[in-house]
Amino acid sequence: MSSNRLVNKLALSAVLAAVCGAASAEIVFYSTQARPLEEAQKMRDEVLAGFDGEVQFSPQEDGPFFTRIEAEQEAGEVTLGLLGALHGDFPQVQAALDPLDDVMETLADRNISDTFVGLAKLGTDNQQYIPWMQATYLMAANKDALQYLPDGADVNALTYDQLGQWAKNMKDAAGEPKLGFPAGPKGLMHRFLQGYLYPSFTDSVVTDFRGEKAEVMWAAFKDLWAHVNPRSTAFNFMQEPLLSGEVWVAFDHTARLKDAFDQKPDQFVAFPAPAGPEGLGFMPVVAGLAIPKGTPDRATSVKLIQYLTQPETQIKTLRAVGFYPVVDVQLPDDLPPNVKIGGPAVAAQASAENANPSLLPVGLGDKGGLFNKIYQDAFQQIVIRNADVKQILDRQAGALKRIIDETGAPCWAPDDPSDGPCPVN
Amino acid sequence: MKHDEWLPYLLLAPSALFLLIFFVFPSIDVFLLAFQNSAGEWSWGNFQLMGDDFNFGPAIRNTLLLALAVVPLQIGMALAMAMAISKLNRGRDMILYIWTIPLGISDLAAGIIWLAILEQYGFLNTFMFNLGIISQPEGWLSYQHPLTLFFAVVIAELWRATAIVLVILVAGIGLIPKEYAEAGEIFGANAWKRFYKITLPLLRPSLQTALILRTLLAFEVFAVVLVLGGLDLPVLMGETFRWQFEYREAGVASAYAVLILVISIVFTLFYLWALRVPEEAQG
Secondary structure, rough: HHHHHHHHHHHHHHHHHHHHHHHHEEEEEEEEOOHHHHHHHHHHHHHHHHHHEEEEEEHHHHHHHHHHHHHHHOOOOOOOOOOEEEHHHHHHHHHHOOOOHHHHOOOHHHHOOHHHHHHOOOOOOOOOEEEEEHHHHHHHHHHHHHHHOOOOOHHHOOHHHHHHHHHHHHHHHOOOOEEEEOOOOOHHHHHHHHHHHHHHHOOOOOOOOHHHHHHHHHHHHHHHHHHHHHHHHHHOOHHOOOOOOOEEEEEEHHEEEEEEEHOOOOOOOEEOEEEEEEEEEOOOOOEEEEOOOOOOOHHHHHHHHHHOOOHHHHHHHHHOOOOEEOOOOOOOOOOHHHHHHHHHHHHHOOOOOOEEEEEOOOHHHHHHHHHHHHHHHHHHHHHHHHOOOOHHHHHHHHHHHHHHHHHOOOOOOOOOOOOOOOOOO | OOOHHHHHHHHHHHHHHHHHHHHHHHHHHHHHHEOOOOOOOOOOOOHHHHHOOOOOOHHHHHHHHHHHHHHHHHHHHHHHHHHHHHOOOHHHHHHHHHHOHHHHHOOHHHHHHHHHHHHOHHHHHHHHOOOOOOOOOOOOOOOHHHHHHHHHHHHHHHHHHHHHHHHHHHHHHHHHHHHHHHHHOOOOOHHHHHHHHHHHHOHHHHHHHHHHHHHHHOOOHHHHHHHHHHHOOOHHHHHHHHHHHHOHHHHHHHOOOOOOOOHHHHHHHHHHHHOOOOOOOEE
16 A cells, blocks of 8 residues: 555656656646545546646645645745645745735635635735635534424524533433534544634633633533533544434534435534634634745646636535535535535535634644643543543643643634744633 | 474574564563653653543553453353363364354454444343333443443453453363362262362463463453443553554553553462462472
8 A cells, every 4th residue: 555655656756757847838736635546536637627728736745745845945946836735734834835915816706705815814914825625513413403492593503502402402302412522532522622612612722721711611511511412422423323313413524424414315404513702613624725936837826726716616626525615606406415415504604704713733743632632631521520620721731831832833723823832821 | 313402493483583573672662662751861751641641540440440350250251161161072162162253353343243232222222122121222331321331341351352261271171181080079079079179270270371361461451442432431551552643652652551561460470479380289
């Protein structure tokens, strides 16, 4: 497997070298996304084939991706035409990016969500990249559960209080808790805590990890947990308990709800995560397009960005790699059920008035696992093992500060940008 | 003549070399890693991190309790099964094969089988619900029911790993000459007396082997617990795995590995001492 990959890489490098040497008629699209062979091939055959011009789509692992961009900048010989990567990847090569404010102006009719356009400035005044595609985490519900919604609650604009009341109603009706979270060994509970709960209650992930707002949040979540299915600590992919009927309402990554929507499209609905006092905290997984400084043919690169952000191309991309559009687009009818069910919820969540986006942790390097552990442990101690909230938060805040200081990671949204390591209050 | 002397060593060499390269060297490496910080300096930092962790205490407690509950039960059951088998004339092999089926199943698969039986919508709950014994399926495998969770793991471990003890004991019983039991019978010893005074003492070397093997494996219990208990029942091996692959702290994972090694050595020495065969009885 790995030797195959190596051979592929070598072959790819050889092709690239030949291409770059020959002419600049072809534009090199260098990407950390759509890396699996099948997805890459679909990108070439189904997405990029429609572009008026030759594109060399070249997916790459994160490490070599950064190395090559940096090396080309240092050598002053840039061959890359377009960069495709996750939001969290770009800060590492920010110095090599050409500001794209002029390109953004030409894309006014795309109606890209202001939230994403703002994120793509990377804390500067200029557009560092153009939003390309997105994935995220959502709520899913069995239609049988909708009758237990509390009075006056809109499933598409829930608050955490209403979710708690809903969970209680379901528990009373069914005789057992029917709300579930992916808190198992392979579940993504830490993303819920980092990207949904903390931003919704504290407008912070790192800086206000402890403090009054955080204590209120944990107390509220502990109350809610009384109506949560206790098997949650074993759930990894919520599509499974949703399909078995063990839970009716669940939170998870779109890719981990997919089977439920595809297998029983008439049984399930998707809707945005609830909101708290500080807004609707949510964690978009945004990928963007950027142009490196000194690129050989900027006009064509810009044309390629314009092509990739066209509604039709965004739908082709959705089919090819399963990432949702970032532009305003009417989804066609022949998409797989999971997209038809999830798509509107993804859009509603990102464009909600009180949306408070939080990003994947940035700049932690290989400490990402330890960072997640801080949140997992806090959850387990406070909610599952009934430990004292303040004591646990104080202790975990110390551990959090050690990791942030060690890696020097600056703050990311929703925390305010910092010059040095992100402060922990 | 000379040829015969070194032939055994020659035949053993490949396996010894294999173990040296793929077992001894990595073990030494892990051992050294446990006592170094990320900068490569000597330090107790990894053990401090390990000891400070919320899951450390529960992991030690659960692992020891599991071993204490599982190993004696398995030895008792395997002894009874081995004695029963040794009395059979017909169908002995067939029963032995059936009893050792779990040996051929990986512990992860064993965990999944028992999960399918014991989970809220599993076979057991469905069965009892349909018989009207319970009014609705109960979720027993959760942090709210630590005792049933613990017993679920005990049951799965009994099912999965009693066979290895059984095989060792059946072999051991086969080595005991029939004459002793016949002599005992002639002198009027009843079946219990023959078991206590003849079989059990003569079975001591096999018991020692079985106990050491089973106890060491009990300290490494992992997949069954992971499947049935998730994060609700931390054990030493599970923590080792998580520190290595989820938190990416090889040093702390190594510290756990060293801890498991130390506990294993202590128990092995204890068994060697407690079940030593008296010198005068050694053949």
